[in-house]
Amino acid sequence: MIPNQYTIATLGSHSALQILKGGKDEGFNTLLVTTHERSDFYRRFRFIDQIIEIPSLSQFPRIEKKLKVDNCILIPHGSFIEYLGINGNKKITIPYFGNKKVLDWETDRQKQRSWLKKSRIRLPRQFKDLNDVYFPVIVKSYGAAGGKGYFYAKNKTDLQKKLKTFPPKKYIIQEYIIGVTMYFHYFYSNVSRILDLMSVDRRYETNVDSLGRIPLMGQTDLSIEPSYVVVGNSPLSVRESLLPQVYRMGEQVVSVSRKIIDKYGLYGPFCLETVITPDQKIYVIEISCRIVAGTNLFMNGSPYSWLIYDEPMSMGRRIAKEIKMAIKQNKLDLITD
Numbered sequence: 063m064i065p066n067q068y069t070i071a072t073l074g075s076h077s078a079l080q081i082l083k084g085g086k087d088e089g090f091n092t093l094l095v096t097t098h099e100r101s102d103f104y105r106r107f108r109f110i111d112q113i114i115e116i117p118s119l120s121q122f123p124r125i126e127k128k129l130k131v132d133n134c135i136l137i138p139h140g141s142f143i144e145y146l147g148i149n150g151n152k153k154i155t156i157p158y159f160g161n162k163k164v165l166d167w168e169t170d171r172q173k174q175r176s177w178l179k180k181s182r183i184r185l186p187r188q189f190k191d192l193n194d195v196y197f198p199v200i201v202k203s204y205g206a207a208g209g210k211g212y213f214y215a216k217n218k219t220d221l222q223k224k225l226k227t228f229p230p231k232k233y234i235i236q237e238y239i240i241g242v243t244m245y246f247h248y249f250y251s252n253v254s255r256i257l258d259l260m261s262v263d264r265r266y267e268t269n270v271d272s273l274g275r276i277p278l279m280g281q282t283d284l285s286i287e288p289s290y291v292v293v294g295n296s297p298l299s300v301r302e303s304l305l306p307q308v309y310r311m312g313e314q315v316v317s318v319s320r321k322i323i324d325k326y327g328l329y330g331p332f333c334l335e336t337v338i339t340p341d342q343k344i345y346v347i348e349i350s351c352r353i354v355a356g357t358n359l360f361m362n363g364s365p366y367s368w369l370i371y372d373e374p375m376s377m378g379r380r381i382a383k384e385i386k387m388a389i390k391q392n393k394l395d396l397i398t399d
């Protein structure tokens with residue numbers, strides 16, 4: 063078997079368990095790089111063949127050489143950006159699953175917006191001039207992660223007051239879409255050129271998702287401000303009549319990325335984060351161009367992956383399957399950077 067000459071490797075955090083379990087299920091060797099404090103936890107799992115300890119995840123570059131010897135393919139997840147930054151990711155020299163050029167388009171809010179606009183996707187309006195703002199709005203500071211540092215403003219006075227009280231350095235003002243949040247997890251194969259919807263989740267954000275538990279009367283004097291800090295995820299199925307649109311959105315994003323981003327554009331796992339309004343309009347508020355933590359709900363597959371694969375298929379396993387297919391067809395350059 064070819065896979066056992068290769069090792070699927072990742073950092074010990076975020077979605078490492080599903081990535082390595084998926085790698086093992088597809089016949090690869092598996093390796094985890096993690097800190098001393100976490101290594102005992104990860105040793106519980108028999109599908110992890112090798113664990114390398116480093117003092118902190120940001121010191122990953124120090125052990126790169128060792129991974130070259132083991133014929134590793136590195137699978138990035140959310141913690142790669144958090145601990146290594148964009149430049150740290152770009153400097154990685156061992157085969158990296160995904161196109162690093164996409165990082166620039168994803169992390170620059172203006173570039174991301176122009177990509178999504180070109181993809182003819184519905185986006186919340188964005189306002190430059192305070193006088194042009196339609197309310198309500200959400201203010202997003204640059205570099206905020208997991209919804210921290212966002213705030214809501216219901217009208218101009220409220221916005222002006224809040225911008226004075228917590229002035230973010232660099233921020234955007236976006237139309238606040240009142241609807242239900244849904245996060246669509248896609249996988250695009252650059253080997254077979256097919257897009258699959260793998261699963262759907264909803265983030266559970268505190269306190270915005272709990273405000274409805276206190277009646278308005280009880281909130282009036284408390285002056286509660288909604289916050290958007292993610293603390294959990296729950297699985298969702300989506301109304302079937304919306305699915306064609308969901309697929310179309312994913313295909314448009316991929317197709318435009320192939321035109322504007324060098325080296326095959328976006329491929330592998332990605333997520334469109336959306337809000338759906340009562341008139342069934344799907345607004346995309348963000349794109350994440352890698353495996354997202356919401357896929358951890360589906361270690362054993364989801365109702366949607368079950369429609370496509372006759373075996374349990376997590377996103378981690380789908381990644382390993384893609385690598386296996388690329389190795390067999392001698393096309394690793396199509397899926398690694």
Ligand code: AMP
Pocket residue numbers: 186200208209212236237238239240243265267270290335337347348
């Ligand atoms: P994001 O970091 O862009 O995924 O946003 C974090 C959370 O803020 C989302 O999950 C939503 O609950 C909320 N949010 C962001 N943008 C909007 C928007 N334009 N309208 C309504 N809610 C939003």
